[in-house]
Amino acid sequence: MTTTRRFTLGALAASIMLAGHTAHAEITDNEIRIGYLADMSGPYRDPIGPMGQDAIQMAIDDVGGSVAGANVVVFSADDRNSPDVGSSIVREWIDERNVDMVTGLVASSVTLAAVRLLEEENRLGLVNGAVSSGVTNESCSPNHIHWVYDTWAMSNGTAKAITQEGHHNWYLLSADYSFGHALEGDVERVVLENGGSVVGKARHPFPSSDFSSFLLQAQASGADVIALNNAGSDTINAITTAGEFGITQAGQVLAGMVLFSTDVRSIGLDAAQGLQFTKAWYYDLNDETRAWAERFRERTGSMPTMVHAGLYSSTLHYLQAVDAIGTDEAQAVRQQMAATPINDIFATGGYIREDGRMVHDMYLVEVKTPEESQNEDDLFRVVRTIPAEEAFRPLSESQCRLVANGA
Known part of the structure; x- marks a missing residue:
C-alpha cells in the first residue's frame, strides 16, 4: 500500500x-x-x-x-x-x-x-x-x-551493521529490567539472523555505578563485540570503565545500543570516537x-x-x-x-x-574523532539512513x- x-x-x-x-x-x-x-x-x-x-x-x-x-x-x-x-x-x-x-x-x-x-x-x-x-x-x-x-529499531540498525562488518561473536551486557531484557532479545535476534553468535550474557542492576566485574567477564569471553544493552548513566559508566580496562584498544568492539548526544559529551570524543549506534534524530x-x-x-x-x-x-x-x-x-x-x-x-x-x-527514518551514526569535530556540537557523522519501512x-x-x- x-x-x-x-x-x-x-x-x-x-x-x-x-x-x-x-x-x-x-x-x-x-x-x-x-x-x-x-x-x-x-x-x-x-x-x-x-x-x-x-x-x-x-x-x-x-x-x-x-x-x-x-x-x-x-x-x-x-x-x-x-x-x-x-x-x-x-x-x-x-x-x-x-x-x-x-x-x-x-x-x-x-x-x-x-x-x-x-x-x-x-x-x-x-x-x-x-x-x-x-x-x-x-x-x-x-x-x-x-x-x-524502540529496541527493534535500535538493534536492527546497529547490530546488523556491526555483524555484517565481520564481527560475528557477541557478548550481551544488559540492564536487568524490562527495557534491557527487550533490547537483549532484539540484539540476539539480529546477530543470529546475520550469521553471528552470542558467546555470553550478563545482566547488571539498574541503575549501576560499578561495571568492573561485568566488563572483565565480557573481556575474558573473547567476544568480537560487547553490546551495552542499557542507557543513560549506565552506558556512560560502562564505556568509561571499558576505556580504563583498555577493552577497545585490545581489539574488542564496544557497541552502545542506546546512546544520546549528552552521553557522548559526558564520555568525551577521545573515549567515544568510532562508536557506531542508531539514532532516531540528530540536531545537525x-x-x-x-x-x-x-x-x-x-x-x-x-x-x-x-x-x-x-x-x-x-x-x-x-x-x-x-x-x-x-x-x-x-x-x-x-x-x-x-x-x-x-x-x-x-x-x-x-x-x-x-x-x-x-x-x-532512523540513522546509523558514528562518533567523530576529536580531529574531525569542528566544534563542541559536532559529534557525529551519518553512516546511512535507515528507511522507515526497514527501521x-x-x-x-x-x-x-x-x-x-x-x-
Missing part, C-alpha cells in the same frame, strides 16, 4: 468515526491538560528529564498557547523509575486533575504500568522515552502511541533541525537529544489534532493523529500504524491485538 493510499484510508476512517462525535465535540474543562512523567533525577535526567518539559512548552508556544479555544496546561512529575510511583502519579492526574494526555514515559517498566491505566480510563499516552519494542507489540493498546525509537541533520535546536539551546542552554525532539513533535501533532476536530476525547484524537502524516523537525513522511508505532518491526511479525494479522 502506498503512503498516499494509507493516509487516504486513514482520513476516511477518521471522518466516519468523527461523525459520531460531532454532537458532543468539546474540550473537557475548557483546558487541554497534559501530564509530563519522566525521570527527573536519576540515570535518564540529562538526556530527557527536566528539559523535556521545555520541548513540550515549545510546541505549545508554536500553536499560540491554546487550541480549539482552550488553554494548554502542563503538569510534571518525577517517576523515580518506579512503576508504583509512576502509576500513582498517573492515577492522581486522572482522578484529581482530569489530565487528557500523558507524555514522557521514560523507563519501560514505568511506561508499561502507565499505559495499562491510560487504557482503563480512556486517556491518551504519547510514549517518547521508553525503548522496549513491547510497547507497541504485545503491550499495544488503542490509547498510546510510541514515537521516538539539516537546516530545519539546526534552527529548531538553536531555539532549544537558547531556552535551555543545551542542545536537544532525540527524545527532546520527539516530545516536541508528538505534542505538536497532538495539539494540531485536537485543534482540527475540536475535542480532546482520546479515541477521536488518536484517529485524527493517525490520519495525518508527520512532517516537522523530527520526521518527514512519518505515520502512525494501527499498532501505535510512529514510523519514520521498525514489520506488522507481519506483530503480536499486537490491534493488528488484523497479529499473532
Whole structure:
C-alpha cells in the first residue's frame, strides 16, 4: 500500500468515526491538560528529564498557547523509575486533575504500568522515552502511541551493521529490567539472523555505578563485540570503565545500543570516537533541525537529544489534532493523529500504524574523532539512513491485538 493510499484510508476512517462525535465535540474543562512523567533525577535526567518539559512548552508556544479555544496546561512529575510511583502519579492526574494526555514515559517498566491505566480510563499516552519494542507489540493498546525509537529499531540498525562488518561473536551486557531484557532479545535476534553468535550474557542492576566485574567477564569471553544493552548513566559508566580496562584498544568492539548526544559529551570524543549506534534524530541533520535546536539551546542552554525532539513533535501533532476536530476525547484524537502524516523537525513522511508505532527514518551514526569535530556540537557523522519501512518491526511479525494479522 502506498503512503498516499494509507493516509487516504486513514482520513476516511477518521471522518466516519468523527461523525459520531460531532454532537458532543468539546474540550473537557475548557483546558487541554497534559501530564509530563519522566525521570527527573536519576540515570535518564540529562538526556530527557527536566528539559523535556521545555520541548513540550515549545510546541505549545508554536500553536499560540491554546487550541480549539482552550488553554494548554502542563503538569510534571518525577517517576523515580518506579512503576508504583509512576502509576500513582498517573492515577492522581486522572482522578484529581482530569489530565487528557500523558507524555514522557521514560523507563519501560514505568511506561508499561502507565499505559495499562491510560487504557482503563480512556486517556491518551504519547510514549517518547521508553525503548522496549513491547510497547507497541504485545503491550499495544488503542490509547498510546510510541514515537521516538524502540529496541527493534535500535538493534536492527546497529547490530546488523556491526555483524555484517565481520564481527560475528557477541557478548550481551544488559540492564536487568524490562527495557534491557527487550533490547537483549532484539540484539540476539539480529546477530543470529546475520550469521553471528552470542558467546555470553550478563545482566547488571539498574541503575549501576560499578561495571568492573561485568566488563572483565565480557573481556575474558573473547567476544568480537560487547553490546551495552542499557542507557543513560549506565552506558556512560560502562564505556568509561571499558576505556580504563583498555577493552577497545585490545581489539574488542564496544557497541552502545542506546546512546544520546549528552552521553557522548559526558564520555568525551577521545573515549567515544568510532562508536557506531542508531539514532532516531540528530540536531545537525539539516537546516530545519539546526534552527529548531538553536531555539532549544537558547531556552535551555543545551542542545536537544532525540527524545527532546520527539516530545516536541508528538505534542505538536497532538495539539494540531485536537485543534482540527475540536475535542480532546482520546479515541477521536488518536484517529485524527493517525490520519495525518508527520512532517516537522523530527520526521518527514512519518505515520502512525494501527499498532501505535510512529514510523519514520532512523540513522546509523558514528562518533567523530576529536580531529574531525569542528566544534563542541559536532559529534557525529551519518553512516546511512535507515528507511522507515526497514527501521521498525514489520506488522507481519506483530503480536499486537490491534493488528488484523497479529499473532
